[in-house]
Amino acid sequence: AQTVTQSQPEMSVQEAETVTLSCTYDTSENNYYLFWYKQPPSRQMILVIRQEAYKQQNATENRFSVNFQKAAKSFSLKISDSQLGDTAMYFCAFMTSVEYGNKLVFGAGTILRVKS
Amino acid sequence: NAGVTQTPKFRILKIGQSMTLQCTQDMNHNYMYWYRQDPGMGLKLIYYSVGAGITDKGEVPNGYNVSRSTTEDFPLRLELAAPSQTSVYFCASSYPGDSGRSYNEQFFGPGTRLTVL
Numbered sequence: 001a002q003t004v005t006q007s008q009p010e011m012s013v014q015e016a017e018t019v020t021l022s023c024t025y026d027t028s029e030n031n032y033y034l035f036w037y038k039q040p041p042s043r044q045m046i047l048v049i050r051q052e053a054y055k056q057q058n059a060t061e062n063r064f065s066v067n068f069q070k071a072a073k074s075f076s077l078k079i080s081d082s083q084l085g086d087t088a089m090y091f092c093a094f095m096t097s098v099e100y101g102n103k104l105v106f107g108a109g110t111i112l113r114v115k116s
Numbered sequence: 117n118a119g120v121t122q123t124p125k126f127r128i129l130k131i132g133q134s135m136t137l138q139c140t141q142d143m144n145h146n147y148m149y150w151y152r153q154d155p156g157m158g159l160k161l162i163y164y165s166v167g168a169g170i171t172d173k174g175e176v177p178n179g180y181n182v183s184r185s186t187t188e189d190f191p192l193r194l195e196l197a198a199p200s201q202t203s204v205y206f207c208a209s210s211y212p213g214d215s216g217r218s219y220n221e222q223f224f225g226p227g228t229r230l231t232v233l
Contacts, residue, residue, distance in 0.1 A: 004158075033220065045159075045206065045224035091158055095220065101166055102147060102210060102220045103174065106158035 002027045004094050006107035013082045014115055020067075021077045021110045023092030033095045034068065034075045035104070040088040048090070051075065082114045117142050120225035122207050128231045129197040137192040137228050139207030147210045148190040149222065150174075150182065152203040159206060165190055197232045204229050 003026045013019035025034070036048040051059045051068050058066050063083075067076045079086055092107040123138045141148065146167050151159035151174075161174030165184040179201055181193040190209075194201060208222040 006158075043204065043227045045208075047221055050221065101164050101172065102222075103149070103161055103164060104159070104222060106160070108158045109156075 002029075002094050002096065002105045004092050004105050004107035006092055006110050008110045009108075010111045010113070012113040012115055013079075015082055015084060017082055018078060018080045019082055019112065021079075021090050021092075021112065023075045023077070023107055025073050025075065025092070025094050027073070027094065027096065029096045031096070034066075035093040035095070036064070036066070036075075036077045037091045037093060037106075038086075038088045039091065039109075040085075045091075049077065079112075084114050084116060086112060087114045088112060119143065120207055120209055120223050122205075122225035122228050124228060125226070126229045128233060129194075130233060131197060131199065133197050134193070134195050135197070135230075137194075137205055137207075137230075139190045139192070139225060140188050141190075141207075141209040141223070142188065143209060143223065144187060145209035145211055145223070146187070147222075148184065149208040149210075150180070150190070150192045151206045151208065152176065152201075153206060153227075154203050162192065162205075194230075199232050202230060202232045 005024045032053045034051045038046045038048050049061045049064050063080045065078045089109045091109045093104045120141045149164045150162040153159045160176045163182040165171045171182050205228045207225040210222045
């Protein structure tokens with residue numbers, strides 16, 4: 001079974017600075033997808049960024065980028081120029097491309113607090 | 117499009133009561149999911165469906181039932197509520213991974229906060 005581990009329960013960063021959230025996963029599959037979801041206090045789950053395992057290039061979305069290390073099974077999220085609105089719980093999630101139903105496996109989450 | 121909608125937003129149940137959490141999506145997605153999120157934890161899959169009439173168990177199905185009679189609706193039934201079912205419940209939907217659309221992103225509803233006392 002696939003597992004996702006987020007080793008940082010909480011992190012804080014000053015506004016405008018850069019922060020990196022860690023995620024590791026365990027799988028025997030070769031083709032899969034990795035996601036970072038943001039959950040603000042409103043509870044809404046918002047997709048931040050997505051990475052396909054077959055792509056060597058790291059995904060980027062504006063201020064958000066990932067460092068995908070397939071051999072190490074590591075998928076960290078870097079947030080640049082942190083903003084107060086980035087304060088949220090961040091979840092790393094894994095989806096195998098071969099398993100029926102495209103099910104997501106989530107990590108336990110990292111609470112990020114952006115301070116002014 | 118309203119996306120994924122869930123009702124109710126909040127509910128308090130007594131032990132042994134039953135209830136149905138409603139989920140509807142208007143994106144014509146084949147796949148639908150139910151997750152639960154316990155305090156300070158990630159989401160765990162309860163049940164999922166790949167189309168009308170087809171459902172399957174996820175990681176934590178005990179104490180729950182589902183049905184999928186239409187593409188749009190995927191209700192979750194709690195038959196005998198227990199304190200261990202106190203949680204926030206999320207419904208989600210997506211296209212199949214090989215549909216060529218939206219790269220199998222799951223779209224989530226706003227959640228239902230359930231307390232069992």
